[in-house]
Amino acid sequence: VSDTLAHTVVDGLRRLLPADLVRVGADIEPRYFGDWVVRSGQEDAPVALTLPRTTADVAAILRVCHAHGAPVVPQGGLTGLTGGGAPVAGAVLVSLERMRAVEELDPVASTITVQAGATLQAVQEAADAADLLYPLDIGGRGSCAIGGNISTNAGGNRVLRYGMTRDLVLGLEVVLADGTVVTSLNKMLKNNAAYDLKHLFIGAEGTLGIVTRAVLRLFPKPLGTDTALCAFRDFDAVYAFLRRARAKLAGSLSAFELMWPSFYAHAAAGRSAPPIPAGYAAYVLIEAMGTDPERDAAHFAGFIESAVEDELVADAVLAKSIAETRALWAIRDMSGELVRTLQPLANFDVSIETGQIDAFERACRARLRETWPSAETICFGHLADSNLHMFVTVDERPFPEHAIEDVVYASVRDWGGSISAEHGIGVIKKPYLAYSRTPEELALMKVVKAALDPRGILNPGKVFQ
Numbered sequence: 001v002s003d004t005l006a007h008t009v010v011d012g013l014r015r016l017l018p019a020d021l022v023r024v025g026a027d028i029e030p031r032y033f034g035d036w037v038v039r040s041g042q043e044d045a046p047v048a049l050t051l052p053r054t055t056a057d058v059a060a061i062l063r064v065c066h067a068h069g070a071p072v073v074p075q076g077g078l079t080g081l082t083g084g085g086a087p088v089a090g091a092v093l094v095s096l097e098r099m100r101a102v103e104e105l106d107p108v109a110s111t112i113t114v115q116a117g118a119t120l121q122a123v124q125e126a127a128d129a130a131d132l133l134y135p136l137d138i139g140g141r142g143s144c145a146i147g148g149n150i151s152t153n154a155g156g157n158r159v160l161r162y163g164m165t166r167d168l169v170l171g172l173e174v175v176l177a178d179g180t181v182v183t184s185l186n187k188m189l190k191n192n193a194a195y196d197l198k199h200l201f202i203g204a205e206g207t208l209g210i211v212t213r214a215v216l217r218l219f220p221k222p223l224g225t226d227t228a229l230c231a232f233r234d235f236d237a238v239y240a241f242l243r244r245a246r247a248k249l250a251g252s253l254s255a256f257e258l259m260w261p262s263f264y265a266h267a268a269a270g271r272s273a274p275p276i277p278a279g280y281a282a283y284v285l286i287e288a289m290g291t292d293p294e295r296d297a298a299h300f301a302g303f304i305e306s307a308v309e310d311e312l313v314a315d316a317v318l319a320k321s322i323a324e325t326r327a328l329w330a331i332r333d334m335s336g337e338l339v340r341t342l343q344p345l346a347n348f349d350v351s352i353e354t355g356q357i358d359a360f361e362r363a364c365r366a367r368l369r370e371t372w373p374s375a376e377t378i379c380f381g382h383l384a385d386s387n388l389h390m391f392v393t394v395d396e397r398p399f400p401e402h403a404i405e406d407v408v409y410a411s412v413r414d415w416g417g418s419i420s421a422e423h424g425i426g427v428i429k430k431p432y433l434a435y436s437r438t439p440e441e442l443a444l445m446k447v448v449k450a451a452l453d454p455r456g457i458l459n460p461g462k463v464f465q
C-alpha cells in the first residue's frame, strides 16, 4: 500500500466516521499489533485502526477499503492462537471491541442476540442471570469476543455435549467485503430455506466477511456437576470406558479429558499427594452435568464403582465437594502453566480418529526420535472430540520448532487427521493446510473466496491466501 493510497483511505474513513473511531500512527496501541502468539513488526504496520460502534460503521469502513483495494484485518479479543488477527502491511484494522451489546435474550426461543464484540464471559453471565447456559467455554473467556469465537469456530471443554461454536449459532449478521450487509438473525432451529449461508462465515477467520451480530443457542442450566479422575492400565480400557460412559451417562456426559502419563506426571509434580499415583498408562477426567443433583450424584458414583469393579478403571477418585472438583480440574488445567515452564517447546492442536489417538502418539514420538533421540511428547486431549493437544520438547538449540512441525504435521497427514482441531489456520498453519484438505477442497475454497471477496481485501495472507 503506497503512502498516497494510505492517505486516501484514511481520508475516506475520516469523512464517514466520527474522529474517535479512526486512529493512525502512534495512536494505535501496541496491543492491536498481534494476537496471543503472533506479533507483527513495523514492516507490517497498519495504516489505521477503526473502532466501529454499529453495523453501519462497519459497512462504511468496508466500502472505503473495497473502493481502494485496501487490506482489512478484523479483530475481536485477539486471543487467537494462530496469528489470524495479526496486522498485515498497510491494513485497516477493524476492531469490534466497541460493539459489545447484549441486545436480547429470548427465554422462549432459548436464544441470545449479541453484537460481535461482546465477550464470551459477558454472554455466559447474561445467560446465567436468566437461569440458562451458553455452553461454550474456553480459557480466554474474559477477553475473547463472540465474533472471534464464531470466526475460529472455537471448541473447548464441552464440545462432547454441546458441539463446537458452529452448533451454537442460529443466526448471523455479516458485512461483506464491498460493504453489503447480510442480516440473517434467524432464531429457529429448523430453517431449510435453501443454503444455510451462516456456515460460510463460521470458521472463516475473517476472510469472507465481518461478523457484526449473532443469535446464539442457550440451554437449561445444569444444577449439579459430578467429576471423577480415573486411571487406566491401557488405552483399550480408555476406549471401552468412553463407550460405556456415552451409553450410561447418556445426555449428561459433559467432559472426557484424557491425559497421558507424561502430562499427568508433570501436572501432578510438586503436589504433596497427587489424587492418584503417577505411572498408569492413561488418566481421564470425566464430568457429567445434570438437573437433579441427588439422583445424578448417586448414578454417577454407581457408574464409576461398577467400572472399577469390572476392572475397566484401575483406580478412581470421585470429587465430593466443589473444592475437590476444582482440585481435579486444576491438574488438567496445568496445560497453560506447562506451556510456560517447559519452554522451549512446540505446541500442537490436531485431530486424529478417536480410536487411533494413542497409536498415533506413539508413532509420532518414534518418528521425532529418529531425528531427536531426546524428543519428549507431553499430551492431553478432548478424547471424544478426537482432539489431541501435544507439546514436543527436544534438547537441540536453537530450538528447531519448524523442523518439529514438519515431522508432526507429516505424521498427521499420514494418519488422515486434521492439522487444526480447534484453533484454525491463521498464518502459523498455512504451510500445512494441504496436508488435511484435498486439492479439490482447496480449489472450492478459492472459488468461494473469489465470489465473496473478488478484490481479496479481507484478511489477506491468512488461511490459504
Ligand SMILES: Cc1cc2nc3c(=O)[nH]c(=O)nc-3n(C[C@H](O)[C@H](O)[C@H](O)COP(=O)(O)OP(=O)(O)OC[C@H]3O[C@@H](n4cnc5c(N)ncnc54)[C@H](O)[C@@H]3O)c2cc1C
Pocket (backbone or CB within 6 Å): 035, 036, 073, 074, 075, 076, 077, 078, 079, 080, 081, 083, 084, 085, 096, 116, 137, 138, 139, 140, 143, 144, 145, 146, 147, 148, 149, 150, 151, 152, 153, 154, 155, 156, 157, 205, 206, 207, 209, 210, 211, 212, 422, 423, 459
Ligand atoms: C488462554 C486461551 C485458551 C484458549 N482455549 C481455547 C479452547 O479451548 N478451544 C478453542 O477452540 N480455542 C481456544 N483458544 C483460541 C481461540 O481461538 C480464541 O480464544 C477465540 O475463539 C478467539 O476469539 P478472539 O475474539 O480473541 O479472536 P481474534 O484473536 O481477535 O481473532 C481470531 C480470528 O477471527 C477473525 N475475527 C475476529 N473477529 C471477527 C469478526 N467479528 N468477523 C470476522 N472475523 C473476525 C480474526 O481476523 C482472526 O482471524 C484459546 C485462547 C487462549 C488465549
